[in-house]
Each structure stands twice: as C-alpha cells, then as structure tokens.
Amino acid sequence: MSTHDTVPADGLLVTVAPTGAETTKADCPALPTTLAELVETAVACRAAGAAMIHVHIRDDEHRPSLDLDRLRETVAALREATDLVVQLSTGGSVHDPLEHRLRVLEAEPDSCSITLGSTNFGDDVFLNPWGFVQELYQGAQERGIVPEFELFDLGQVAALHRLLDRHGLPAGGAVHCDLVMGVPGGMPGTADALVAAVAALPDAVTSWSATGIGRSTLTVALAALAKGGHLRVGMEDVLTLRRGVPVRHNAELVTRAVAMAELAQRTVLDPAQARTLLGARPPVVTSA
Structure with missing residues (x-):
C-alpha cells in the first residue's frame, strides 16, 4: 500500500448518488439520466471531491432500467472517464423483479448496494426478503464485489448482525454501511435516530455513512460528521439546496x-483511499 492510499484517521468518504429511480426527467430536467450525462456528472463530482458514485441507470425514455448490457456499458464508461469507486444499485426501482436485481452483479461493479430488509417506501413497498438478501450477499462475496449495506431502520441494523453472523465478512474484509434516513416508512432523518442506529451497529462495521432524504439532508449530514461518519449526497436524495433553490448539478x-x-x-x-477504506479491488485497467 502506498502512502497515498493510506486512510487518515479523520478521513471522509463522499459518495454521490446522482440519479436514483424515483424522480422523472420531465419533473427535473437537470437529472442525469443518459450515459453521457452520467459520465459528465461523474467527472464533475470527482473534481468536486467525491470518491464513489452510486449508480442507477435509465432507458432511452429516461425510465429506470436494470438492463444488463446498459449496466455493463455504464460501468465501463465510468471507469474509462474517472477513477471513482463505481457502486451499482441492486435496488433498482420498487417495481423491478428480484431476479433482475440479482443480475446486477454480472456487470462486475467495484461495489453494490444491499438493503437489509423490506421497507414501506412512500406508497410503495421496497421488497427485500431475507432469502434474496442472503443470495445477493453471497453472490457479491463470490465475485469479490464489496457491498454497501443500506439500512432504512433499526430492524435492518439487527438484520446486518444476523447476516454477518451467518455468512461472514464481505470480500476485502471491510464492512461499510449507509444509514438511509427520512424515507416515509423508514427511520426519521434526525440526530437522535442516527445516534441510536450507530450505537446498534455490529462491532464488525469498519465504516458507515448517512443519507438524509429531502429536508433531512443537512440535519443528517451534520449529525454524521459529528459522530465520525461519512456522507452520501446527490440528486437521488434531494433536489433543492435550500427552500426554493433547486439543485442545478450534483x-x-x-x-x-x-x-x-x-x-x-x-x-x-x-478514490484510492476510498478503495482502501472499503476493501475494494484496485481499479480495472483496460488495454488500449
């Protein structure tokens, strides 16, 4: 390991989640939904200080997609344009079938998200049955893909204990999770909820970040910084900088x-330090 890759004790991982699956392009034209827009966003966010990108993709009509060829093309394009840690969402949209979500691993990202349980997601249900969670996690272990465990409530924190006890550590040996806060149906985006969730995390957790949805964004970010956590930001989670001021770019x-x-x-x-933090593999080098 080079000195450059050493993670400082006060280090902060900034992850950008630029698109998501909920907001439509018609409602938010600034949302990056094409591959060209996503690559431009990745380059700009890398320059601004992001080290990892959490990726959802869209089809030609800007609708959420888990098309495997598009996923592979996206991973390749992001790796060619940046050195960011590329994390694919295995959540897709709330309407995607489980078998399509499992197939995301075949695109061979550096990292993938794994949600530890089902959640009422507004008026919908984000379905994550226990058998699916285990299959997804074991698939990531086998492929050497480092997971980010997405935790929407304290029950999912408890499920993380159960998963690690049953199936051991992820590839790379590090355990990174993200507290997703402020989703209607999940834990609230408050400092009190964040403190409770962090206190309940397994001892095996080596790093954690927090995401505040909508109006909870700043509250959650400030609480995470105060507790020594990392940050996920992006237009997947919030579309305004302040009341009445829309985000123009991630x-x-x-x-x-x-x-x-x-x-x-x-x-x-x-990104090199982020890979060390997460236990991720070195970036893939493609020959000319």
Missing part, C-alpha cells in the same frame, strides 16, 4: 459536503 451537493467536511476538520478521501 457537483453543487458534493461541493457543499466538502465545505462541511472542512468546517468539521475532516480530510476528504480520494
């Missing part, structure tokens, strides 16, 4: 996260 949210990190005297990690 890089604005990354820039704000970096500014908060500086106030908290945290050192923003680069």
Whole structure:
C-alpha cells in the first residue's frame, strides 16, 4: 500500500448518488439520466471531491432500467472517464423483479448496494426478503464485489448482525454501511435516530455513512460528521439546496459536503483511499 492510499484517521468518504429511480426527467430536467450525462456528472463530482458514485441507470425514455448490457456499458464508461469507486444499485426501482436485481452483479461493479430488509417506501413497498438478501450477499462475496449495506431502520441494523453472523465478512474484509434516513416508512432523518442506529451497529462495521432524504439532508449530514461518519449526497436524495433553490448539478451537493467536511476538520478521501477504506479491488485497467 502506498502512502497515498493510506486512510487518515479523520478521513471522509463522499459518495454521490446522482440519479436514483424515483424522480422523472420531465419533473427535473437537470437529472442525469443518459450515459453521457452520467459520465459528465461523474467527472464533475470527482473534481468536486467525491470518491464513489452510486449508480442507477435509465432507458432511452429516461425510465429506470436494470438492463444488463446498459449496466455493463455504464460501468465501463465510468471507469474509462474517472477513477471513482463505481457502486451499482441492486435496488433498482420498487417495481423491478428480484431476479433482475440479482443480475446486477454480472456487470462486475467495484461495489453494490444491499438493503437489509423490506421497507414501506412512500406508497410503495421496497421488497427485500431475507432469502434474496442472503443470495445477493453471497453472490457479491463470490465475485469479490464489496457491498454497501443500506439500512432504512433499526430492524435492518439487527438484520446486518444476523447476516454477518451467518455468512461472514464481505470480500476485502471491510464492512461499510449507509444509514438511509427520512424515507416515509423508514427511520426519521434526525440526530437522535442516527445516534441510536450507530450505537446498534455490529462491532464488525469498519465504516458507515448517512443519507438524509429531502429536508433531512443537512440535519443528517451534520449529525454524521459529528459522530465520525461519512456522507452520501446527490440528486437521488434531494433536489433543492435550500427552500426554493433547486439543485442545478450534483457537483453543487458534493461541493457543499466538502465545505462541511472542512468546517468539521475532516480530510476528504480520494478514490484510492476510498478503495482502501472499503476493501475494494484496485481499479480495472483496460488495454488500449
């Protein structure tokens, strides 16, 4: 390991989640939904301080998609344009069948999201049966893909204990999770909820981040910084910088996260350091 890759004790991982599956392009034209837009977003967010990108893709009509060829093309394009850790969502949209979500692993990302249980997601249900969670996790282990465990409530924190006890550590040996807060149906986006969730995390957890949805974004980010956690930001989770001021580009949210990190005297990690933190493999080098 080079000195450059060493993770400082005060290090901060900034993850950008630029698109998601809920917001439509018609409602938010600034949302990056084409491959070209996603690559441009990745480059700009890398320059602003992001080290990992959490990716949802869309089809030609800007609808959420888990098309495997598109996923592979997206992973390749992001790797060619940046050194970001590429994390694919295995959640897709709430309407995607489980078998399509499992197939995401075949695109061979650096990382993948794994949600530890089902959640009432607004008026819908984000379905994650226990058997599916185990199959997805074991598939990631076999392929050497590092998971980010998405935790929407304290029951899912308990499920993480159960999963690690039954199936052991992820590839790479690190355990990274993300507290997703403020989703209607999940835990609230409050400092009290964050403190409770962090206190309940398994001892095996080596790093955690937090995501505040909508109006809870700043509350959750500030609480996470105060507790020593990392940050996920992006237009998947919030579309305004403040009341009445829309986000024009995901890089604005990354820039704000970096500014908060500086106030908290945290050192923003680069992608090489993020790979060390997460136990991820070195970036894939493609021949010319």
